[in-house]
Amino acid sequence: MVRRRVEIKAIEDKAKRHTTFTKRRQGLFKKVKDLCYLCDAEAAVIVFSKAGNLYGFGHPEVDDVVDRYLADHSSSTLAKEDADNAVQERVFDSRVVIEEADAEAMKRIDKAMETGRPAWDEMVRDVGLSEVYGLESAMKESISKVAARRRELEAGGGNIPVGGYGG
Amino acid sequence: MVRRRVEIKAIEDKAKRHTTFTKRRQGLFKKVKDLCYLCDAEAAVIVFSKAGNLYGFGHPEVDDVVDRYLADHSSSTLAKEDADNAVQERVFDSRVVIEEADAEAMKRIDKAMETGRPAWDEMVRDVGLSEVYGLESAMKESISKVAARRRELEAGGGNIPVGGYGG
DNA sequence: AATGCTATGTATAACAT
DNA sequence: TATGTTATACATAGCAT
Numbered sequence: 001m002v003r004r005r006v007e008i009k010a011i012e013d014k015a016k017r018h019t020t021f022t023k024r025r026q027g028l029f030k031k032v033k034d035l036c037y038l039c040d041a042e043a044a045v046i047v048f049s050k051a052g053n054l055y056g057f058g059h060p061e062v063d064d065v066v067d068r069y070l071a072d073h074s075s076s077t078l079a080k081e082d083a084d085n086a087v088q089e090r091v092f093d094s095r096v097v098i099e100e101a102d103a104e105a106m107k108r109i110d111k112a113m114e115t116g117r118p119a120w121d122e123m124v125r126d127v128g129l130s131e132v133y134g135l136e137s138a139m140k141e142s143i144s145k146v147a148a149r150r151r152e153l154e155a156g157g158g159n160i161p162v163g164g165y166g167g
Numbered sequence: 168m169v170r171r172r173v174e175i176k177a178i179e180d181k182a183k184r185h186t187t188f189t190k191r192r193q194g195l196f197k198k199v200k201d202l203c204y205l206c207d208a209e210a211a212v213i214v215f216s217k218a219g220n221l222y223g224f225g226h227p228e229v230d231d232v233v234d235r236y237l238a239d240h241s242s243s244t245l246a247k248e249d250a251d252n253a254v255q256e257r258v259f260d261s262r263v264v265i266e267e268a269d270a271e272a273m274k275r276i277d278k279a280m281e282t283g284r285p286a287w288d289e290m291v292r293d294v295g296l297s298e299v300y301g302l303e304s305a306m307k308e309s310i311s312k313v314a315a316r317r318r319e320l321e322a323g324g325g326n327i328p329v330g331g332y333g334g
Numbered sequence: 335a336a337t338g339c340t341a342t343g344t345a346t347a348a349c350a351t
Numbered sequence: 352t353a354t355g356t357t358a359t360a361c362a363t364a365g366c367a368t
Contacts, residue, residue: 003340003341003342003343003363003364003365004342004343004364004365005342005343005344006205006343006344006363006364008200008201008204008205009204009205010204010205010206010207011205011206015335016364016365017205017206017207018335019335019336019364020205020206020363020364021202021205021206021208022336023362023363023364024198024201024202024205024206024362024363025202027198027361027362027363028195028198028199028202030362031191031194031195031198031345031362032195032212033175034175034191035188035191035192035195035214037175037176037177038173038175038176038177038178038184038187038188038191039177039178039184039187039188039191039216039217040177040184040217041188041214041215041216041217042214042215043212043213043214043215044212044213045199045210045211045212046210046211046232046233046236047202047208047209047210048208048209048210048232048235048239049206049208050206050207050208054236054239054240056236056240062236065213065215066213066233066236066237068215069213069221069223069229069233070233072215072221073221073223172359172360172361173346173347173360173361182352183347183348185352186347186352186353187346187347189353190345190346190347191345191346193345194344194345194346197345198345198362336368337367337368338366338367338368339365339366339367339368340363340364340365340366341363341364341365342362342363342364342365343361343362343363343364344360344361344362344363345359345360345361345362346357346358346359346360346361347357347358347359347360348356348357348358348359349355349356349357349358350354350355350356350357351353351354351355351356
């Protein structure tokens with residue numbers, strides 16, 4: 001039990017890696033919780049293990065924070081800190097891009113939607129940069145609304161449409 | 168400089184809260200980075216300060232992890248740890264729900280898309296639970312592809328369509 | 335494999351600038 | 352208000368079960 005200073009490099013031994021992953025993941029989630037409580041913040045962590053398992057913690061909920069992230073970050077300045085602690089800034093105002101791309105792109109998008117979802121996916125392969133920005137932005141906007149609607153319904157308050165599929 | 172044991176409750180003093188937020192956020196990001204390096208994991212943290220500012224860290228990128236989360240978590244079991252360290256399980260296989268809701272719901276979705284994006288948003292208000300599951304799931308699937316396509320284009324490799332809006 | 339223990343490394347609260 | 356210093360609380364590597 002000497003615990004030498006821990007080197008930050010990939011742990012090769014599978015059992016050891018798993019133990020470290022479990023312990024540090026727990027510690028990480030606690031840190032997030034404390035940060036939220038202490039500073040009245042909202043936060044989420046999403047972790048994929050090497051094996052591909054998904055672990056998440058969020059306050060108030062992972063999904064809430066992710067939805068807010070999707071709604072916010074494409075129309076504001078995001079300060080991202082990369083792995084070397086350098087800071088990169090990215091400014092991206094989706095509304096401008098949408099206006100530029102709107103007319104022609106939306107025509108193609110609507111056209112593709114008419115023929116059903118598979119074509120929708122394939123269509124993405126042929127889309128240009130401005131279009132993809134507009135498309136992604138529009139979808140993120142919508143998905144926020146859809147997720148909000150889902151939570152509303154899950155909470156039990158939703159108004160089921162006539163002839164709908166409630167439940 | 169006595170540093171008494173820290174109580175986990177809201178810090179009222181604004182200056183102190185800000186200092187704590189900054190320091191703990193930095194520490195948190197480092198923890199995530201170390202976890203990823205040590206255990207060959209992928210992870211992202213998203214933090215909204217009380218003031219509403221967005222901070223993020225991810226390996227390899229916040230967006231990559233969020234995209235993977237959106238693609239994965241609605242079709243698998245997610246073990247979520249809540250604020251009290253209890254564990255909740257939520258199983259949600261979207262594919263089953265899609266099949267159930269598909270025919271009628273997709274007709275309405277396509278119909279709404281034909282008339283443009285505003286109607287798309289409004290339509291969500293009238294959608295039922297099964298439909299909203301199918302809709303959300305389909306959108307998450309598609310947004311993954313769109314985001315992937317965007318990154319591809321941003322990396323410079325994309326094939327700009329004829330008559331497109333490249334740049 | 336998961337959990338408990340404890341020596342020790344690390345994060346950070348209070349303070350100073 | 353942001354950054355640096357330092358004493359101390361906290362997280363956790365190594366080991367045992």
